[in-house]
Amino acid sequence: MNQKKSKTPMIVTLVLVAAIYVAVFIAEQTLPATSMLFTVLKKGAVYALVAVSMNLLNGFTGIFSLGQAGFMLVGAYVYGIFTIPVDQRASVYQYFDGGIVQFTVPVVVAMIMAGLAAAFFAFLIGLPVLRLKSDYLAIATLGFAEIIRAIFQWNGLGPVTNGSNMLRAFPNFNDFNIRDASGNTVVYLSTLIPFIIAGVCIALIMLLINSGYGRALKAVRDDEVAAEAMGINLAHHKRLAFCISSFFAGVGGAMLAMYQTTVQAKSFTSAMTYEILLIVVIGGIGSVTGSVFSSFLFVACSEWWLRFLDEKQLIGDFEVPLLRTGFRMVVFSVIIMIVVLFFRRGIMGDKELPDLLSRRNKTKGRAAK
Amino acid sequence: MSETKSSQVLKLENITMQFGGVVAINNLSLEVNQGEIVALIGPNGAGKTTAFNCITGVYEPTNGIVYFNGKPIVVNHPQGKMIKQYGGINGDMYVKQSPVAHTPDRITHMGIARTFQNIRLFKSQTAFENVLIGTHLRRTSNIFTATFHLNMKEEKANREKARNLLEIVGLSDEADELATSLPYGKQRRLEIARALATDPSLLLLDEPAAGMNPQETDELGEFIVDIKNRFNLTVFMIEHHMNLVMDISDRIYVLDFGKQIAEGTPEEIQKNPVVIAAYLGVDDE
Numbered sequence: 105m106n107q108k109k110s111k112t113p114m115i116v117t118l119v120l121v122a123a124i125y126v127a128v129f130i131a132e133q134t135l136p137a138t139s140m141l142f143t144v145l146k147k148g149a150v151y152a153l154v155a156v157s158m159n160l161l162n163g164f165t166g167i168f169s170l171g172q173a174g175f176m177l178v179g180a181y182v183y184g185i186f187t188i189p190v191d192q193r194a195s196v197y198q199y200f201d202g203g204i205v206q207f208t209v210p211v212v213v214a215m216i217m218a219g220l221a222a223a224f225f226a227f228l229i230g231l232p233v234l235r236l237k238s239d240y241l242a243i244a245t246l247g248f249a250e251i252i253r254a255i256f257q258w259n260g261l262g263p264v265t266n267g268s269n270m271l272r273a274f275p276n277f278n279d280f281n282i283r284d285a286s287g288n289t290v291v292y293l294s295t296l297i298p299f300i301i302a303g304v305c306i307a308l309i310m311l312l313i314n315s316g317y318g319r320a321l322k323a324v325r326d327d328e329v330a331a332e333a334m335g336i337n338l339a340h341h342k343r344l345a346f347c348i349s350s351f352f353a354g355v356g357g358a359m360l361a362m363y364q365t366t367v368q369a370k371s372f373t374s375a376m377t378y379e380i381l382l383i384v385v386i387g388g389i390g391s392v393t394g395s396v397f398s399s400f401l402f403v404a405c406s407e408w409w410l411r412f413l414d415e416k417q418l419i420g421d422f423e424v425p426l427l428r429t430g431f432r433m434v435v436f437s438v439i440i441m442i443v444v445l446f447f448r449r450g451i452m453g454d455k456e457l458p459d460l461l462s463r464r465n466k467t468k469g470r471a472a473k
Numbered sequence: 474m475s476e477t478k479s480s481q482v483l484k485l486e487n488i489t490m491q492f493g494g495v496v497a498i499n500n501l502s503l504e505v506n507q508g509e510i511v512a513l514i515g516p517n518g519a520g521k522t523t524a525f526n527c528i529t530g531v532y533e534p535t536n537g538i539v540y541f542n543g544k545p546i547v548v549n550h551p552q553g554k555m556i557k558q559y560g561g562i563n564g565d566m567y568v569k570q571s572p573v574a575h576t577p578d579r580i581t582h583m584g585i586a587r588t589f590q591n592i593r594l595f596k597s598q599t600a601f602e603n604v605l606i607g608t609h610l611r612r613t614s615n616i617f618t619a620t621f622h623l624n625m626k627e628e629k630a631n632r633e634k635a636r637n638l639l640e641i642v643g644l645s646d647e648a649d650e651l652a653t654s655l656p657y658g659k660q661r662r663l664e665i666a667r668a669l670a671t672d673p674s675l676l677l678l679d680e681p682a683a684g685m686n687p688q689e690t691d692e693l694g695e696f697i698v699d700i701k702n703r704f705n706l707t708v709f710m711i712e713h714h715m716n717l718v719m720d721i722s723d724r725i726y727v728l729d730f731g732k733q734i735a736e737g738t739p740e741e742i743q744k745n746p747v748v749i750a751a752y753l754g755v756d757d758e
Contacts, residue, residue, distance in 0.1 A: 335607075
């Protein structure tokens with residue numbers, strides 16, 4: 105970003121990222137496909153994308169929006185609706201005579217459509233909502249997400265959305281695996297592909313953040329009055345950020361649909377938005393690296409590492425007290441409280457990986473302030 | 474009075490700004506000509522910054538017209554507010570008399586740049602990035618070419634420009650420092666550099682010497698004259714340091730309680746009894 109900054113940290117970062125991809129690929133070929141690791145990696149990749157998209161809005165533009173689950177829902181449904189194979193539609197839309205959409209589009213096209221649909225919704229919502237500030241905007245977007253959820257469950261839209269019934273049978277991550285003629289998997293790609301999709305999207309967001317527009321968005325976040333005095337059209341730039349963030353939330357929604365293999369509107373609750381907000385806060389508001397890192401951490405904790413807390417554990421003859429179903433969430437909440445109390449700026453603050461690797465620490469002055 | 478000459482860069486006509494019952498500016502009219510340095514002075518609370526905010530579109534004046542290069546950029550009428558409120562009933566009047574309310578960013582596009590009394594730098598960004606943001610409004614790239622970095626030529630030119638501006642204001646060494654970690658005087662200079670990055674023809678400086686010591690103030694005076702000549706600017710400034718004002722201003726307007734009480738060259742203002750009374754107070758006895 106700075107003119108004199110050396111390129112080495114950037115190169116090291118790229119090498120690291122490439123190494124992670126190679127590691128994922130190798131792990132997938134060698135470890136059993138049922139390993140919990142892959143669940144975490146897949147869901148982590150989805151959440152990483154959505155968290156980064158939320159960070160673009162909350163961290164880089166200073167718009168406190170809580171509509172992420174709503175935009176994910178739009179993306180997930182658009183993806184599902186347009187990719188269910190035609191011969192499966194009769195069984196999926198059993199209450200609606202097979203639905204009215206009787207064609208499919210390729211997966212990549214459907215994902216882009218999912219993003220565009222979410223961005224279109226964001227544009228419409230943004231017209232009234234982006235005039236609001238901070239908490240009011242959060243409440244309005246939260247309300248929007250709830251309304252969207254209700255609308256998609258409405259029976260009147262059943263021929264398109266399947267009402268409150270779930271969408272299923274669309275291509276999911278496992279369909280990326282390459283199989284031979286007899287149906288045995290030859291090359292496992294079901295974790296690598298979501299990594300690649302999320303990686304490309306996050307790279308696009310990072311490119312945007314580091315462009316002139318990204319600087320303008322940060323200017324809007326830092327000081328709206330000054331930004332406007334610098335000739336930055338507030339309404340235009342906020343709308344831009346809102347739509348772009350929603351685009352990637354929509355793509356993330358499509359990926360979540362693939363991960364879950366089914367889509368049901370009622371699962372896109374505001375609790376999902378809070379989870380993502382939590383990831384953003386823990387990772388550091390204004391740090392893409394932080395969001396990515398903390399989404400894997402979050403998913404690993406909630407899905408895997410803390411699972412043992414939900415079951416009875418015996419040490420010798422001694423039964424550890426308190427451990428029962430639901431205790432995981434208690435521990436989880438305590439961890440979150442500790443993070444929020446003692447690491448108020450999140451794991452990464454607003455630094456990125458290259459900043460950490462470079463010797464000249466840009467944030468020294470920040471601490472002195 | 475309503476005739477606008479081509480050399481007139483800025484003209485305020487009967488600007489009134491009311492906040493509820495408080496009249497912050499009362500019927501202010503003034504002119505700033507091409508190439509001049511004009512100062513707006515007055516005791517605290519006289520409405521100087523409010524006048525700047527009316528010019529730059531931050532506030533919509535209750536009444537009056539602001540001309541920039543002969544064209545009205547902010548227009549409002551005495552009944553402006555009333556007509557707006559009852560626009561639903563009498564739509565025609567609303568359409569005819571609706572104010573030409575340009576947003577601040579449009580006004581900056583036209584070539585009016587400003588600094589702020591209470592420094593408003595982008596606090597999370599370096600000095601260099603602060604100036605770079607000022608170049609954003611003259612962009613030719615759109616969101617796609619910018620994201621995919623297809624505008625490297627423009628980006629390079631902008632960076633070059635930002636670097637030059639930093640050099641002109643003497644902040645080359647601090648380019649990578651966080652803007653808010655700079656000392657006060659340098660922050661003020663940085664704000665000027667940032668304003669210059671928007672390619673203005675009229676520069677509004679809101680108390681550029683506030684918080685500076687006498688030596689810094691002297692340097693600032695020379696600096697303002699220097700950038701005025703270098704960028705072919707017109708400067709309109711609010712300032713409390715009388716030495717600076719008297720040194721570099723071509724003309725001075727004096728405000729008190731929102732009203733213009735005097736206008737003239739520095740020599741005239743210094744001798745004006747009304748101004749002296751406003752600043753020092755008069756003995757009623």
